[in-house]
Structures are given as structure tokens and as C-alpha cells.
Amino acid sequence: MEDLLLYDRLQFAFTITFHYIFPQLTMGLSLLIVFFKWRFLRNKKEEYNDAAKFFMKIFAVNFTMGVVTGIPMEFQFGTNWAKFSELTGGIIGQTLAMEGMFSFFLESSFLVLFIFGEKLMGQRLHLLTAFLVFLGSWASGYFILATNAWMQHPVGYEILDNGKFVLENFSSLFSNPWLIPAFLHNQMASVVTSSFVVAGIGAFYVLRNKNVEFGQLFLKTGVAFGLASSLLVAFPTGDWNAKNVAKYQPAAFAAMEGIFETEEAGAEIVLVGQPNMVEKKLDNKIAVPNILSFLTYQDWDTQIPGMDQFEEEELPDNISALYYSYHIMVGLGTIFIGVMSLAGFLLWRRKLHMTKAVLWSLMMLVPFPYIANITGWYVAELGRQPYLVYGLLKTSEGISPTVSAGNTLFTLLGFIGLYILLGLLFLVIVGKIINEGPKKLSH
Secondary structure: OHHHHHHHHHHHHHHHHHHOOOHHHHHHHHHHHHHHHHHHHHHOOHHHHHHHHHHHHHHHHHHHHHHHHHHHHHHHHHOOOHHHHHHHHHHHHHHHHHHHHHHHHHHHHHHHHHHHOHHHHOHHHHHHHHHHHHHHHHHHHHHHHHHHHHHHOOOOEEEOOOOOEEEOOHHHHOOOOOHHHHHHHHHHHHHHHHHHHHHHHHHHHHHHOOOHHHHHHHHHHHHHHHHHHHHHHHHHHHHHHHHHHHHHOHHHHHHHHOOOOOOOOOOOEEEEEEEEOOOOEEEEEEEEOOHHHHHHHOOOOOOOOOHHHOOHHHOOOOHHHHHHHHHHHHHHHHHHHHHHHHHHHHHHOOOHHHOHHHHHHHHHOOHHHHHHHHHHHHHHHHHHOOEEEOOOEEHHHOOOOOOOHHHHHHHHHHHHHHHHHHHHHHHHHHHHHHHHOOHHHOO
């Protein structure tokens, strides 16, 4: 049973990690496409329209890959996690169905109209289709996060005698105090990813002295959106999320901050340290006293419970992975703010396109927002363990006992091989689009 649980979790972790490479770009990129199209209607400069259509091609490839990699995850609810689906389907099935019926069809339908309907509809309606694609992609994220928010902080439910969860109050799903902070943080993080992609493509064009006009436009747009979103990811959305974890999942908060022992007064914030799970401490620790208490409660001396205050079975089951995921996310977010602030300053001084070191940095940093987004999700999911529904349903109680560990391992290996091929195909297609550049779309 332990092997089965391990392989079930590994399979879902792998498939959802690969899947989330694509939605995090589409959600953020849809906003920038609306911006490009809106700017074209305002100033009638054709390069803005070309930019919108260029990035919609990249959006379409990402959207297709997201659909292809999302379907296997849905099936896993019925194969590997059948007991979880049986017990909670009356609640999570509603938000997942709304995501499929409303957001997916809105996004896919108007994506087709944007790509093929410009001449037929005219420019104003073309902008409307871009906005509706954006609305669909963000609504999709909202419904998915409503599902996850209920698993993180269950509200408005009743448990029947047979163990099934039923919804007492439908509106509670969308007034969950966990939902809005998580949604805003997630969406701002997706804008960070798309901004680095747009700025990175711009830097690539300027460094190669190819499509330089578009390169400068992409740099200007990517840096402006990237600086704003990088700041918003940290504050207020990241701060709001951390306070929610401290309030509703205090054991997870202690683990991700590396607080093994409760301090008498204010809690320190750890900058560097490695969890030592044998001796229950952080090795080689560099910390600043009392800062964590101030950031969390706006009081220097408020006590924050350490992991010593909780029963062993209530602590996250992989404290090291949770701790490192959290610190990688925060560390990368800090780097993004620094790089985008410098790029923004150079853009304001009109020197960005001449500063090769910063252009190279923008281009080479493109993969790292993906890493930050994925480790952010790891923080949320590892922090919820050992529960599927926090405090109510253990992960070990949600697996399908009729699916063997061998079958799960076999399909996991199959997914790995297939997704490697899909990933290579994706890189080839997007690389070809970037290499051709925007001009060929309208000239």
C-alpha cells in the first residue's frame, strides 16, 4: 500500500508539473495580448497588432499542449484517486465542471475567432475576442483554484454517515477566505512568467539585430508588466497567502519557514539554512531576529508556533521538500524584482537596448519564472499533506485500492516518455514561431 501511495502521488505530481508549464503562460500572455491589441486601436501602429497576433500563435500552441496534458489528470481522479472522487465529488465536481463548461469553451471558441476572424469582424470586435480569451483563461484558473482552496481550507460542507462530503452552501465555495489570495497570487505569478517570455524574446531579437523594432517593443512591454507583477507577487498577494497559511495551516507554516522549535518571543526569518531532520534543526543557519513575527502579525514579539508544538502525524510528510520549495520560490521572486527594477531603470533612461549584460540576463532568466511557479505549487500541495482535504481526509484514504502499484508505475514511465516527446515538439514549434518573427503575420 505504501508503494501504491508513493507511485500515485509521483504520477500526479509529474503530470501536473508538466501540465502547469503551459497554463501559467497562457493566463499571463492573454493579458498582454489584450494590451497589444488595445494599444493598436489607440495609436493605429501596426506593430502592436502584429505583436498581438504573434503572441496569440504562441498562446495557441501553449493552449493546445495544456489541453492535451490536462486530460490525463482528469482521468487520474477516476483511476488512481477513485476513493477521493467518490467521497468529495459532490463538492469538487461542481467547480471542475464549471471550469470545463464555461471557461474552457469560452477560451477555445474565441481563440479560434481571434486567429481567423480579424477581417470578418473588424478591429473592435477583434479586441473583444482577445478580451474574452483572457476572461476565459482567468476564469479557468479561478475555478481550479476554487477547487484547490476547498481542499486547503474546507468550508460549507457536511459529512454524511457514509463518509461522503456534500455541499451545504454553494456560495461558500467562492467566499472561501483561501480563494482570493491564492487566485490573485497565482495570476500575478503567471503574468511574471509571460512578461519574462515577452522580454526574453525581445532581448533575443535585439541581441541578434533581427526584428529590432519588435524587440524593443517586446522589451518595453515585458519589463513594464514584469516589474509590476513581480512586485505584486511579493506584496500584497504573497504576503496575504503567507498569513493565510499561518492562520489556517500553522504546522505547514512552521515547516516552510524552518521553525523547528518555538521561540519565546518573536520568530526569526531564515535567509539560509538546511533542514536537519535527524537533529530537528537547521544547519548553517543565517537568520534575522523577530522579522517573521513582524511580517506575519505586524508585531515584533508575537510568538509563532514551531514544529515542536504539533503531533508528528500532523506535520507535512516531506518537510525538507516543502522548506526548499518555499525558499526557492521566494529567492527567485526576489531576483525577479531586482532584475526587472534594473531593466526598468535602464528602460526609463533609454539605455536598455544597449546594455547587453541585462539583455542576456532577461533572455537567460526565461525558464526561472516557470521554476518559481511550480515550486510555489509544491509549497501549497506539500504543505497540505498528509491530507487531501486539510484536517478531514488523509491522502492515504483517497487512493484506489484496486489499481496496483505496478500498473501505476508502468503508466508513470509511459507518461514520462510521452511527455518528453511532447516537450521537444513544443520547443521546436515555438522556436520556429520565434525565429520567423512577427512581421510575416501581416506582410
